[in-house]
Amino acid sequence: MNALAAHYAYWVTIGLMVAGLVILITRGNLLKKLIGLAVLQTSVYLLYIVPGKLVGGTAPIVAAGFTTYSNPLPHVLILTAIVVGVATLALGLAIVVRIREAYGSIEEEEILARDGAEE
């Protein structure tokens, strides 16, 4: 039980990952799907950053009086992942805007129904 409580950050990560995936799969609204994707991405950021943090560790800059440093490598990797996340979100939003202009709806079922009617 103690081990489970001590690693609560991992449980938050797992919760966010599952929540994002559920939103991504079950919601028909394309905007809500993108929100689910963003939540899922956030959980991946946590998955990388949490193991790099040491209790009592500081930023990895050499200074007198500090001997414990957190690992900076996950932060650098995740900085890139955040930039990629913003880019994919902007691309997804652009596609949703275009779909809204073409179909007049962002609900997946209505879009699929219109596609089926035209064939």
Added chain:
Amino acid sequence: MKNDLVLRVVAKILLPFMLMFALYVQFHGDFGPGGGFQAGVIAAAAFVFYIIVYGLSAGRRLAPDRVVEAMLAAGVLLYAGIGLAGIALGGNFLDYFVLGADPVAGQLRGIFWVEAGVGITVASVMLKLFTMFSARARGDGQ
């Protein structure tokens, strides 16, 4: 939200502090957590906040499209220019050590201008993304 007096006043009071915080994060990147990416996003958030409260046309007067587009390219050019300055002074591409009188001063100067370039580009890209989306919504009649 143009007619909401509370929002308009609060936005005017908050904006300088948001920009000041962006600058703090930008320049604190030398000594601790911070840097161009974060500072750029915070600065862009201040402008996005202004546009949400005062409307897109007011935001475009504050930060004209041409200026934002010029900054978008200027940041990348500044970053690349620092890299080329390293070559011109006899080092490798993005070699900070040759930029100052001694390696430590060179490192400080190099990272300062590289982060400035990153900050300028990130701020203008975020602002450009937001204004492009909101201009699109207006064209749609919403």
